[in-house]
Amino acid sequence: MATTSFHQAIWTIPSCGSLNSSFGNQENGHASLKLISKGFRLDFAIQTYSSKKQSFCVMQASGSQTSVFNPILSPSNGTPSDSKKKSNEAALILIRHGESMWNEKNLFTGCVDVPLTKKGVDEAIEAGKRISNIPVDMIYTSSLIRAQMTAMLAMNEHRRKKVPIILHDENEQARAWSQIFSEDTKKQCIPVVAAWQLNERMYGELQGLNKQETAERYGKEQVHEWRRSYDVPPPNGESLEMCAERAVAYFRENIEPQLLLGKNVMIAAHGNSLRSIIMYLDKLTSQEVISLELSTGIPMLYIFKEGGFIRRGSPVAPTEASVYAYTKAHKRILSNRDAINLSLD
Template structure:
């Protein structure tokens, strides 16, 4: 039995300022760093074999901070092309005890198009509460020039099937550090949620969501907290 652990990155500087971020590459806030380290404390005894993150710095930071607390090895970013791949090769035997980290644009946050950089409260004043809620939470309604959750799923789900599931089938424990909407699309697929259910689905920052992979199926254990597992997904 293998484990799949999903973590939404900790609070970013634009999360704190209530700004639509999308693909804008904004780092974690101080609170986000604390959230990532807290997740690391919760996961410190979990042995991971491979890690996947988006290409955005807030997800990469979160994964590396989580692994800074881990007892079972050092996380190493795998550069898959160019000079970084060539010169990042490990030769010494003492450096081979590491967990590979793969970055994938397919796991990036939903592209918010022309809303990127807008304060969310200001967007509500301009477009109305209901319209902004539909852009943020619905399945197939995209913000101006951006992606809907349905569009996001067209890249996240193939990546899940082609890169992540094969690692679970090998019995490997997998950590994925990504974003609210890229993870919403993954959870919707795993949990077979309806469009109505996904409207109410919110993935909290910095709280690990754990699945067991058994008999070719992902079975939810729940969110890992200091009080143990909490199973509620739809909020």
């Protein structure tokens, strides 16, 4: 998957004469340079400043490949620098998808790809209103349509009105065909990464069965054990423990590095994949997590700071708050009512 990066650095040097002789201005000036090699372009913008005491240069560099931008840091790309780790604070938003058509019918859904109901659409829109003031730089969803619909509908309510765009890296042609050629347009987009590791847990032979009828057939205790135990899977399905292994591993390897870089991240996923991630964030035991219930369409906010996660509960709706505080880069204005809502985890 192609990446785009931006870096700025300032060097103080005895003289910028060698640069000035190449690019023109002997005092204050600027120049640009492009390097292109094997589909990778590196753009430099160099600004020179001179005074009686010293000269220095400000260099800006940006690089891109032939694809939609993708600021994802994977293990193969390395890890963030220590300086970035120490200085950054970021928001993490978790949203369970709105009601699906099989939720409405009381069917076991699991990994069956079912869309939202009208109620589910309304829940996603309401979730969007609750997070409308929280900055979002990256979105992760499962590969299932109900989670993706929730993310898209929620972002339609965001005050910044940036467009969420799903990144496609299935093959070289998918990457090439999904390119964006306007830099201005790219700045108004939010990359969306769909990952099967964030899918709902696979319910095996229960998928498509009515929950009430299944309880009558196998007994309430047996069905309750399949649904709420930590390490007992349904027939030919996944236990919560198995779901947690893939969901948490993906979070640690792909999403947490973005938070370390100061990126504000939203995850739209499912009851069990999000329970797994919350278990990791809140350091819950296997006994504590099985009693954790997540409502559809209700966002949860965490602040990632100094390598740890601080739970902030569910953000209040715009009608209940003027400006919500999320990171150091944004003003913190909380009313007494906001403070009460924040404590209701």
